[in-house]
Amino acid sequence: xxxxxxxxxxxxxxxxxxxxxxxxxxxxxxxxxxxxxxxxxxxxxxxxxxxxxxxxxxxxxxxxxxxxxxxxxxxxxxxxxxxxxxxxxxxxxxxxxxxxxxxxxxxxxxxxxxxxxxxxxxxxxxxxxxxxxxxxxxxxxxxxxxxxxxxxxxxxxxxxxxxxxxxxxxxxxxxxxxxxxxxxxxxxxxxxxxxxxxxxxxxxxxxxxxxxxxxxxxxxxxxxxxxxxxxxxxxxxxxxxxxxxxxxxxxxxx
Numbered sequence: 001x002x003x004x005x006x007x008x009x010x011x012x013x014x015x016x017x018x019x020x021x022x023x024x025x026x027x028x029x030x031x032x033x034x035x036x037x038x039x040x041x042x043x044x045x046x047x048x049x050x051x052x053x054x055x056x057x058x059x060x061x062x063x064x065x066x067x068x069x070x071x072x073x074x075x076x077x078x079x080x081x082x083x084x085x086x087x088x089x090x091x092x093x094x095x096x097x098x099x100x101x102x103x104x105x106x107x108x109x110x111x112x113x114x115x116x117x118x119x120x121x122x123x124x125x126x127x128x129x130x131x132x133x134x135x136x137x138x139x140x141x142x143x144x145x146x147x148x149x150x151x152x153x154x155x156x157x158x159x160x161x162x163x164x165x166x167x168x169x170x171x172x173x174x175x176x177x178x179x180x181x182x183x184x185x186x187x188x189x190x191x192x193x194x195x196x197x198x199x200x201x202x203x204x205x206x207x208x209x210x211x212x213x214x215x216x217x218x219x220x221x222x223x224x225x226x227x228x229x230x231x232x233x234x235x236x237x238x239x240x241x242x243x244x245x246x247x248x249x250x251x252x253x254x
Contacts, residue, residue, distance in 0.1 A: 009036040011201045017066035028225030039202045041216030048222050050205040054171045091162030095174040097154040099146040106142045132160040152183035170202040176211045188214035
């Protein structure tokens with residue numbers, strides 16, 4: 001029996017986490033806490049292990065050593081049923097939105113709902129689908145297919161699909177990748193709206209500093225397999241550390 005952590009507002013606790021692929025050492029002693037109701041941005045260049053980290057959180061990958069505790073449970077110790085139950089509490093917004101092209105927007109949102117929640121009436125399904133679509137501002141797309149939507153709309157529908165199961169934790173993988181600047185700002189606003197309306201705790205994986213500054217209550221800079229610095233956006237980027245300064249300059253933030 002895996003016991004809940006008593007008396008804590010920490011929903012994700014990672015300690016001394018290591019992950020390698022053959023001779024490639026990706027994570028080398030990662031430590032991170034995510035507190036309830038907090039948006040934590042994990043920053044880093046491509047290939048630094050950001051996506052590996054969130055895949056370990058949902059047990060799509062297993063760490064070589066270290067602790068990954070989510071909602072009071074050590075993820076690597078869960079059996080299949082316990083892991084399935086935990087994943088229902090975690091919304092994973094994939095970089096490519098992961099929508100089914102053969103399904104309408106309505107059908108894409110219904111799919112996880114009817115698969116995981118028993119005995120819903122047609123009226124209850126419709127209400128929940130329409131509610132999350134309204135929350136992301138796309139109720140009018142309900143009968144369209146993904147190929148008829150813009151990249152930003154598909155991203156919003158992907159977020160809506162994760163929200164339909166009312167997760168406690170949201171994991172966003174490069175939420176603004178491939179989007180134009182105006183749409184990026186809209187997605188950043190939506191991430192903040194999701195936190196306020198659904199009371200989620202989130203990890204936002206990105207290399208986009210505008211996204212980091214707009215959405216992050218706290219920022220953690222991942223370099224060389226560990227977090228080099230954590231704090232507010234200003235605290236992280238006031239550093240004289242050359243690798244942090246070069247990352248900032250590369251993003252052309254004025």
